[in-house]
Amino acid sequence: MRNQDTVFAERRKIYEENNKIKLYVETVGPELNPVVFTLKKDAEYMFAFENPRNEFPSQIVYTNPERKKIKAWVAGFIGGIPQKQEFYFVRE
Numbered sequence: 001m002r003n004q005d006t007v008f009a010e011r012r013k014i015y016e017e018n019n020k021i022k023l024y025v026e027t028v029g030p031e032l033n034p035v036v037f038t039l040k041k042d043a044e045y046m047f048a049f050e051n052p053r054n055e056f057p058s059q060i061v062y063t064n065p066e067r068k069k070i071k072a073w074v075a076g077f078i079g080g081i082p083q084k085q086e087f088y089f090v091r092e
Contacts, residue, residue, distance in 0.1 A: 023049040023060065056083060068092075
């Protein structure tokens with residue numbers, strides 16, 4: 001926690017395995033918990049990765065609503081309750 005805000009870092013890698021696109025996500029810290037997601041849907045401005053065995057997130061989606069912006073969200077269940085968190089990135 002820093003100024004009542006959670007601070008964390010992740011490493012991500014996109015790669016191909018067995019003719020499928022995968023997204024590897026690893027939280028940086030004392031306890032590594034890597035999770036691999038598989039590309040389920042791709043369109044001109046959306047990439048949806050899923051791993052139904054992972055409670056949260058079980059879905060990571062990236063969209064490109066504008067030329068220099070990316071909107072991402074993660075969704076899944078925490079304690080059986082559906083959750084969704086959105087993130088916005090701007091390229092300067």
